Amino acid sequence: MDFVARLGLSIPLIQAPMAGTSTPALAAEVCNAGALGSLALGAIGPEEARRQIADLRGQTDRPFNLNLFVHEAPRTDLAREQAWLDALAPAFAAFGASPPPALETIYQSFAGSAEMLDVVLEARPAVVSFHFGLPDSRAIAALKAAGCLLLGSVTSLAEAELSLAAGIDVVVAQGWEAGGHRGLFDPDAADDRLGTLALTRLLARWGKLPVIAAGGIMDGAGIRAALDLGAVATQLGTAFVACPESSADAGYRALLASDAALHTTMTRAISGRPARCLANRFTQLGERADLPPVPDYPRTYHAGKALNAAAKAQGEPLYGAQWAGQGAPLSRPMAAAELVALLAAELALTRP
Numbered sequence: 001m002d003f004v005a006r007l008g009l010s011i012p013l014i015q016a017p018m019a020g021t022s023t024p025a026l027a028a029e030v031c032n033a034g035a036l037g038s039l040a041l042g043a044i045g046p047e048e049a050r051r052q053i054a055d056l057r058g059q060t061d062r063p064f065n066l067n068l069f070v071h072e073a074p075r076t077d078l079a080r081e082q083a084w085l086d087a088l089a090p091a092f093a094a095f096g097a098s099p100p101p102a103l104e105t106i107y108q109s110f111a112g113s114a115e116m117l118d119v120v121l122e123a124r125p126a127v128v129s130f131h132f133g134l135p136d137s138r139a140i141a142a143l144k145a146a147g148c149l150l151l152g153s154v155t156s157l158a159e160a161e162l163s164l165a166a167g168i169d170v171v172v173a174q175g176w177e178a179g180g181h182r183g184l185f186d187p188d189a190a191d192d193r194l195g196t197l198a199l200t201r202l203l204a205r206w207g208k209l210p211v212i213a214a215g216g217i218m219d220g221a222g223i224r225a226a227l228d229l230g231a232v233a234t235q236l237g238t239a240f241v242a243c244p245e246s247s248a249d250a251g252y253r254a255l256l257a258s259d260a261a262l263h264t265t266m267t268r269a270i271s272g273r274p275a276r277c278l279a280n281r282f283t284q285l286g287e288r289a290d291l292p293p294v295p296d297y298p299r300t301y302h303a304g305k306a307l308n309a310a311a312k313a314q315g316e317p318l319y320g321a322q323w324a325g326q327g328a329p330l331s332r333p334m335a336a337a338e339l340v341a342l343l344a345a346e347l348a349l350t351r352p
């Protein structure tokens with residue numbers, strides 16, 4: 001499939017959906033500049049999703065991507081959760097705060113969510129993408145019948161095989177380098193931690209679905225490298241965090257622009273699932289050997305967000321979910337449209 005031609009793109013580039021960081025304005029600027037903009041609907045409810053889609057539609061007529069989290073429903077293990085809250089209590093106390101009395105499921109999976117499916121079907125976006133897993137066959141059939149091209153994030157050949165069997169059209173090969181949540185279908189299964197280079201090539205040689213490369217790609221040379229490996233396009237997240245149109249807060253932007261960007265780490269302590277983050281006080285806390293087992297995603301994230309809010313209220317930015325990939329030091333703060341134009345120019349320069 002000619003992914004770029006089907007969507008009328010002028011560059012083989014997707015702005016990654018970034019829950020909590022991407023915005024309708026960011027997606028619109030990217031779309032209008034000739035790449036594919038994405039709205040992250042994974043961590044919001046149907047009403048807010050409708051609002052953001054309308055906001056995006058008000059700013060662009062071009063195709064866009066709607067992204068959904070398809071994780072397993074979390075287990076509610078009260079003893080485990082209380083132990084976790086107790087372990088975090090001293091960190092809260094340092095900011096004059098207490099942990100929430102109990103963890104809550106702060107957002108629902110797309111799996112089985114008839115309401116969110118209705119929102120997406122009403123919107124009929126050109127592209128729908130999934131992270132953490134795959135929806136059921138009815139949802140997939142309904143989205144395909146609505147004309148949506150379906151993308152599934154995968155971290156292994158096995159997840160790509162499952163995606164093919166489920167009817168996914170294109171796989172997003174997410175390497176270990178990637179910023180944000182790792183799209184593992186089962187966060188408790190063994191993880192081969194394949195890098196973007198090996199995974200992209202593995203899936204391109206497999207050859208049963210078109211491949212989009214994601215993870216550590218920050219400039220035109222990176223995009224070219226992915227295309228040379230057989231990818232039909234690339235998905236960049238971290239590169240867009242520093243755009244003024246993102247909702248990254250001042251602390252996140254400052255860290256990304258500093259030498260701290262040289263250090264990213266995979267942590268489960270913030271949300272309950274592995275995610276690559278700029279090394280900060282929260283990721284340090286997560287490395288403590290005496291911590292009890294982490295509760296399920298996204299219930300753990302309830303405490304993670306509360307701890308960040310308590311720290312931020314006291315002027316401490318280093319407890320944020322400052323997701324970033326290993327390419328973070330290559331980040332270039334500039335307007336999204338300028339970044340897309342720069343990436344296109346750099347990509348053009350890579351060929352004689």
Ligand SMILES: Cc1cc2nc3c(=O)[nH]c(=O)nc-3n(C[C@H](O)[C@H](O)[C@H](O)COP(=O)(O)O)c2cc1C
Nearest residue numbers: 016018019040131178179180215216237238323325
């Ligand atoms: C801040 C941030 C938030 C993210 N949120 C999402 C999300 O909501 N949905 C999703 O499919 N991927 C999400 N990702 C992962 C991206 O889709 C992609 O795999 C990753 O950004 C690629 O690596 P890079 O950050 O090095 O470009 C996020 C990444 C970042 C950096």
